[in-house]
Amino acid sequence: DAGVIQSPRHEVTEMGQEVTLRCKPISGHDYLFWYRQTMMRGLELLIYFNNNVPIDDSGMPEDRFSAKMPNASFSTLKIQPSEPRDSAVYFCASGQTPNEKLFFGSGTQLSVL
C-alpha cells in the first residue's frame, strides 16, 4: 500500500483565495483525521470521519473551514476565504480501528500571503 497520500505537498496562495487540500486514506481504514500543525499551537485535531461520516468537527476553527468525505478513498479540506493565519502544515491520517495507531500522510505546507 502506498500509505496516506496528500496533495498538493505545497500550496502558496493569496489571502481571500479558496484552498482545497486532498487526502487519500489507506484502503480499508474506516477512520480519517485532519490535523493542523503550527509552531505556536502544535498539532491540532480539526475533524475526523468514521465510514465517511463526520463525527467530531469541534476543532474546525471557523466557518471558513469545511471538510468532506464523499467516499471511502477521498477526503477534502477546504478553506474559503483563506487568511494568512491559516498558514500551517495540514496532515491527514487514517486508521483501521479507533484505538490503534494512525498512519499519517506527508502533509500539505500551506502559505497564505
Add this chain to the structure above:
Amino acid sequence: SQQGEEDPQALSIQEGENATMNCSYKTSINNLQWYRQNSGRGLVHLILIRSNEREKHSGRLRVTLDTSKKSSSLLITASRAADTASYFCATLSPSGTYKYIFGTGTRLKVLA
C-alpha cells in the same frame, strides 16, 4: 487545549547515549502512543501502550506508563544520528469519541 506536554522541549545527546523523553497528560486515557516526526515529514507511529499496561518494549524503545501520575516516558537506548527527530505523545480518552490529542513534542538531536 493540549492534552500532553512533553519534557524536555529539546534534547541534544551524543551518538550511543540513551535519550529519555517524558509526557504528562491531564485526563484519563484509553491508550497512549508515541510518534516520531522527521523534519518536513509526517508522523510515524512508534509504540502504543494501553492504560492497563505499565511497560512496553520495541527494539531500542522502552515506554513506561504511570496512570496514577498521568505520565509516560520514552527511552531510546544506544541512540543513532538517524534518531534525530521530534517525538510526540498522543493520548486517546475513553470518552467515546476517538480524538487523539498530541503533545507539544520533544526535539531530539543526536550528534555523530
